Amino acid sequence: MDFSDAFLNATVLQKYAPSILSGVWVTLYLSAIIVVAGTALGLILACIRACGWKAVNFVIIVYADILRALPPLVLILIAYFGLPGVGVLWSSNLVLFIVLTLILAAFAEEIFWAGITSVGKGQWEASRSTGLGFAQTLFWVVLPQGVRMGLPPLTNRAIAVTKMTALGSVIGVPDILNQATTAQSFSGNASPLTLAALAYVALFLPFVLLARWLETRFAWKRT
Secondary structure (H helix, E strand, O other), X not given: OOHHHHHOOHHHHHHHHHHHHHHHHHHHHHHHHHHHHHHHXXXXXXXXXXXXOHHHHHHXXXXXXXXXXXOHHHHHHHHHHHHHHHOOXXXXXXXXXXXXXXXXXXXXXXXXXXXXXXXOHXXXXXXXXXXXXXXXXXXXXXXXXXXXXXXXXXXXXXXXXXXXXXXXXXXXXOOHHHHHHHHHHHXXXXXXXXXXXXXXXXXXXXXXXXXXXXXXXXXXXXX
């Protein structure tokens, strides 16, 4: 068997392309809702942390540190295979969504928090002196600057986390990788895996280019 027959077999590609395409839509859907939910939750946690409540901040810091330290696959397996032991039954799609959303939120919180703390104290004081309250200063003065500075690293992190949707294949999420490995098992040919790789490139390359553009667009100008 030559290389083209092993990795680019036209008959196998034609047969299994529809199933892999269905996996593309699953991956795209999960990636979209994970990015939206994880980013929103991270922003909310960063705003709560800005309020300066020590006990609450301690909980947020512990949450962010633990979720950033644990391998995502470990959390996925615990949630899918461990929680049923205590009566919590979640579908594979829901497990993947919750775990990756919480992980992205942990990273997003730290990114937004870094952006908030990078805004000079003088801007807080100047805004408060004009009669703006704490919340108004945070939302109208500080957050726009903090979010702007956090966009490049947040985009990179979102790409990294959404690519982890491939981990869902171990618990039966019908994503690109799951469909490709199933097709490879039935066909005895690696062509479905090649098609899956191409699908991932087509799906995520635009976002990689977007991240590169954001890094250039929002980079601090050097003197």
